[in-house]
Amino acid sequence: MSGLAYDTMALTGRHMRHIARVPEKLIGVTVGPIVLVLVFGYLFGSAMQVPGVNYREYIMAGIFTQVMFSAVGTSAAGVSGDLHNGLVDRFRSLPMSRFAVLLGRTVSDLLMTSLSCVVMAVVGALIGWRAHNGVLQAAAGFALLLLLGFTMCWLGALLGLVIRSTEAVNSVAMLLMMPFIFLSNAFVPLNGLPRWLQVIAEWNPISSVVASCRHLWANQGLVTDNAFPTQHPVLVSCVTLGVALIVLVPLTARAYQRAAAR
Amino acid sequence: MNDVAIEAEGLRKRYGDHQALAGIDLSVPAGTVMGVLGPNGAGKTTAVRILATLLAADEGRAVVAGYDVAKDPQKVRRQIGLAGQYAAVDELLTGRENLVLIGKLHRLGRKGAKARAEELLERFELVEAADRGVKTYSGGMRRRLDLAACLLAEPSVLFLDEPTTGLDLTSRMTLWKTVREQVTGGVTVLLTTQYLEEADHLADRIAVIDKGTVIAEGTPDDLKDKVGGERLEVTVAVRSELAEAARVLSKVAVGEPVVAEEDRRISATIDSGIDTIADAAVALREAGIGVADFAIRRPSLDDVFLSLTGHAGTPTEEKESEA
Numbered sequence: 001m002s003g004l005a006y007d008t009m010a011l012t013g014r015h016m017r018h019i020a021r022v023p024e025k026l027i028g029v030t031v032g033p034i035v036l037v038l039v040f041g042y043l044f045g046s047a048m049q050v051p052g053v054n055y056r057e058y059i060m061a062g063i064f065t066q067v068m069f070s071a072v073g074t075s076a077a078g079v080s081g082d083l084h085n086g087l088v089d090r091f092r093s094l095p096m097s098r099f100a101v102l103l104g105r106t107v108s109d110l111l112m113t114s115l116s117c118v119v120m121a122v123v124g125a126l127i128g129w130r131a132h133n134g135v136l137q138a139a140a141g142f143a144l145l146l147l148l149g150f151t152m153c154w155l156g157a158l159l160g161l162v163i164r165s166t167e168a169v170n171s172v173a174m175l176l177m178m179p180f181i182f183l184s185n186a187f188v189p190l191n192g193l194p195r196w197l198q199v200i201a202e203w204n205p206i207s208s209v210v211a212s213c214r215h216l217w218a219n220q221g222l223v224t225d226n227a228f229p230t231q232h233p234v235l236v237s238c239v240t241l242g243v244a245l246i247v248l249v250p251l252t253a254r255a256y257q258r259a260a261a262r
Numbered sequence: 263m264n265d266v267a268i269e270a271e272g273l274r275k276r277y278g279d280h281q282a283l284a285g286i287d288l289s290v291p292a293g294t295v296m297g298v299l300g301p302n303g304a305g306k307t308t309a310v311r312i313l314a315t316l317l318a319a320d321e322g323r324a325v326v327a328g329y330d331v332a333k334d335p336q337k338v339r340r341q342i343g344l345a346g347q348y349a350a351v352d353e354l355l356t357g358r359e360n361l362v363l364i365g366k367l368h369r370l371g372r373k374g375a376k377a378r379a380e381e382l383l384e385r386f387e388l389v390e391a392a393d394r395g396v397k398t399y400s401g402g403m404r405r406r407l408d409l410a411a412c413l414l415a416e417p418s419v420l421f422l423d424e425p426t427t428g429l430d431l432t433s434r435m436t437l438w439k440t441v442r443e444q445v446t447g448g449v450t451v452l453l454t455t456q457y458l459e460e461a462d463h464l465a466d467r468i469a470v471i472d473k474g475t476v477i478a479e480g481t482p483d484d485l486k487d488k489v490g491g492e493r494l495e496v497t498v499a500v501r502s503e504l505a506e507a508a509r510v511l512s513k514v515a516v517g518e519p520v521v522a523e524e525d526r527r528i529s530a531t532i533d534s535g536i537d538t539i540a541d542a543a544v545a546l547r548e549a550g551i552g553v554a555d556f557a558i559r560r561p562s563l564d565d566v567f568l569s570l571t572g573h574a575g576t577p578t579e580e581k582e583s584e585a
């Protein structure tokens with residue numbers, strides 16, 4: 001176990017150095033989210049109306065969630081990159097913990113997305129976003145976002161191992177983003193959707209995370225919907241993300257064994 | 263330490279409907295160098311990957327440094343160093359960072375990893391470039407860094423898959439020297455190569471692989487003896503005399519001489535001994551043939567390769583280009 005922790009730390013250090021070496025990456029995780037906050041906050045903020053709440057506050061949970069989701073692409077690219085440059089072979093010839101290769105990847109990508117979160121929170125606060133329910137509830141919202149981010153990192157690692165090709169992995173990650181983000185309450189309330197689409201969107205785990213954050217930060221506005229996931233967003237997100245992780249981690253570990261043993 | 267460092271029995275591996283390994287047997291005594299020779303696609307890399315625990319064989323058994331690769335892979339990994347066919351280094355890190363990372367993953371500790379990295383950077387003449395990103399390295403520097411990485415934990419068995427492909431002469435010599443130093447220190451080395459000259463130079467024993475099986479095994483001299491006696495090579499001054507020269511030489515040669523029209527050269531296998539050589543020279547002079555070059559040579563591994571596999575190994579001069 002301590003070996004796993006030690007190897008994971010060594011590899012996390014490696015990935016952190018990568019970020020320092022590739023300024024585009026650092027800009028990607030900082031400037032990108034800032035632009036999102038400003039565009040949604042100012043541009044759409046003045047055009048959109050959500051009953052009972054300022055759109056600028058309402059949108060923050062959606063942006064946070066989208067940025068967490070984009071960890072899929074980051075992890076996928078990292079894993080498939082290592083498969084291609086032969087480092088996975090090198091790692092596999094070392095007496096290190098095999099799981100550390102995956103854990104090092106997901107943990108460091110999670111650290112990156114957390115950095116994005118901090119930056120966005122600061123910029124959000126500057127343009128008027130607040131979490132109104134106190135520190136604990138605010139922190140709970142962020143914890144949930146990190147859980148989502150971690151799950152997405154594992155999903156990304158799995159995709160990277162299965163698909164292998166770095167370009168293909170990028171487009172698949174983008175394709176995945178579309179339904180999950182746009183068929184959710186991230187940017188607009190679900191009331192306007194046809195009934196069947198609304199049901200799908202309500203059960204979309206992304207919607208639950210977004211709703212949880214809005215609930216915990218009191219950014220929600222009026223909730224007229226009484227579907228179960230809308231009423232119990234925190235419970236639903238914890239369960240769905242927990243189950244997803246329990247399924248994804250062993251699946252990814254197996255995919256790693258297979259991908260590497262080619 | 264056991265007497266046999268690498269032992270493989272009946273290794274088979276199939277990719278789809280392609281039988282990459284069709285039953286490989288190898289036995290490498292501890293502290294010796296085994297050269298694995300074979301044309302492209304023969305299965306050299308596949309065999310190395312199985313022995314280095316990266317790949318599971320479909321059938322067969324392999325024991326490396328006293329441990330079964332399938333049953334005790336982690337113990338095998340503690341004993342081996344692997345330099346794959348393509349340098350496995352992190353482009354974004356510096357050379358030093360690469361080595362320190364591998365050292366840490368070998369559990370040498372932060373200090374241990376740093377000290378060892380320093381030592382190897384010096385040994386492989388990478389000190390100046392140590393703090394530059396590896397993406398600025400030349401192909402040869404990458405290769406050297408890769409080799410340094412596989413020596414980090416002082417392995418007792420080294421697998422080198424085409425270690426000198428893409429290296430210039432100086433780097434190749436350095437590598438040869440390193441391999442010999444390792445062997446002097448008791449390390450067992452299995453190296454694959456397409457350079458026959460390299461195998462001749464470094465290997466105590468050579469296994470020639472083709473189409474997934476070992477088609478010949480022995481010391482370089484054993485293999486050369488298999489091809490037979492010495493060869494007489496005569497280059498004539500004018501091409502028109504080539505046929506006549508061949509006729510003359512066929513009287514002293516064992517079997518038919520081989521004529522290389524383009525090079526105006528005839529090569530003939532002869533029995534060893536000064537008499538045959540003298541006879542050949544006299545016969546040529548009496549026939550009044552102008553001789554531009556007259557040479558005796560032992561069969562090279564190229565001849566071995568050619569006669570065993572039916573196709574030539576990569577000519578020595580043209581190998582620089584591939585990375």
Ligand SMILES: Nc1ncnc2c1ncn2[C@@H]1O[C@H](COP(=O)(O)OP(=O)(O)OP(=O)(O)O)[C@@H](O)[C@H]1O
Pocket residue numbers: 262277278280281282300301302303304305306307308309347
């Ligand atoms: N992952 C793979 N999937 C499918 N076929 C493979 C795979 N790896 C190797 N092969 C095939 O197995 C055979 C042996 O390959 P291998 O790489 O072991 O040859 P090699 O002797 O190392 O050749 P080279 O000198 O070109 O490096 C080849 O025909 C190759 O195409």
Ligand SMILES: [Mg+2]
Pocket residue numbers: 306307308347423
């Ligand atoms: Mg090969």
